[in-house]
Amino acid sequence: MNQVIELLRSHRSIRKFTDEPVSSEQLEQILLAGQAASTSSFLQVTSVIRITDRAIREKLVECSGGQKWVAQAPEFLVWCADFKRHKTIAPEAMLGFSEQLLIGAVDTAIMAENALIAAESMGLGGLFVGGIRNQPQAVTDLLALPEHVIPLFGMCIGVPAQDPTLRPRLPLSLVLHENRYNADLDKETLAGYDQQVHDYYEQRLGANKVMTWSEQISAILSKEARPFMKAYLQKQGFDLK
Numbered sequence: 001m002n003q004v005i006e007l008l009r010s011h012r013s014i015r016k017f018t019d020e021p022v023s024s025e026q027l028e029q030i031l032l033a034g035q036a037a038s039t040s041s042f043l044q045v046t047s048v049i050r051i052t053d054r055a056i057r058e059k060l061v062e063c064s065g066g067q068k069w070v071a072q073a074p075e076f077l078v079w080c081a082d083f084k085r086h087k088t089i090a091p092e093a094m095l096g097f098s099e100q101l102l103i104g105a106v107d108t109a110i111m112a113e114n115a116l117i118a119a120e121s122m123g124l125g126g127l128f129v130g131g132i133r134n135q136p137q138a139v140t141d142l143l144a145l146p147e148h149v150i151p152l153f154g155m156c157i158g159v160p161a162q163d164p165t166l167r168p169r170l171p172l173s174l175v176l177h178e179n180r181y182n183a184d185l186d187k188e189t190l191a192g193y194d195q196q197v198h199d200y201y202e203q204r205l206g207a208n209k210v211m212t213w214s215e216q217i218s219a220i221l222s223k224e225a226r227p228f229m230k231a232y233l234q235k236q237g238f239d240l241k
């Protein structure tokens with residue numbers, strides 16, 4: 001394993017940070033590394049909003065369902081898909097296509113992941129916070145996001161004050177298909193993974209909330225998923241044509 005792969009495979013989300021600040025040089029390197037990521041058609045559809053105002057941080061804690069690390073992390077960045085810049089440069093731009101929503105989400109996630117890896121390579125840690133999409137309109141108002149800009153997720157960055165164990169991923173054999181989709185889920189392999197996740201939670205949480213991966217995804221997916229999102233996206237000019 002080379003050092004890059006070792007770094008990638010040691011990723012775990014960090015939700016507790018020391019008070020040590022992230023230096024402006026570190027932050028710049030993190031963001032430049034993010035910008036080096038591939039970008040669909042060279043469109044560069046991402047804007048990042050660095051939140052330094054304490055009051056805004058506290059409001060973002062509320063918007064994300066009380067996630068206190070949003071206020072506690074030395075740095076908190078809000079990652080946005082942004083076609084406003086393009087509309088300003090090219091007023092004739094035809095916007096609002098579903099494809100552009102995909103481009104915005106895919107490219108911003110790629111850039112953000114590059115940035116998180118860069119942070120991790122410096123001994124920092126971090127966390128994606130999709131929870132800010134619980135209240136997309138409140139976040140939009142708070143950050144003065146214009147039409148054609150949507151907040152996709154936040155990101156905490158700082159020096160880790162915890163050392164969580166790695167969260168086991170699905171066996172590769174369940175993820176990798178060859179030439180065509182294999183719809184025959186290997187139940188034995190899945191049962192082994194469910195046990196692994198169960199053991200992981202048991203070790204991490206003790207007797208509380210221990211569940212298998214199958215139980216977890218079933219609990220998540222048997223609820224509505226932010227059903228207000230379509231109307232919000234349309235209001236922001238992502239009309240989903």
Ligand SMILES: Cc1cc2nc3c(=O)[nH]c(=O)nc-3n(C[C@H](O)[C@H](O)[C@H](O)COP(=O)(O)O)c2cc1C
Pocket residue numbers: 011012013014064067127128129130131132153166167
């Ligand atoms: C787009 C995205 C949004 C996420 N949002 C949250 C969040 O709001 N709160 C949280 O605690 N973790 C959040 N996470 C972190 C995931 O829960 C975490 O990555 C996953 O459980 C795997 O754990 P690991 O990153 O420690 O390996 C998010 C991850 C991604 C990729």
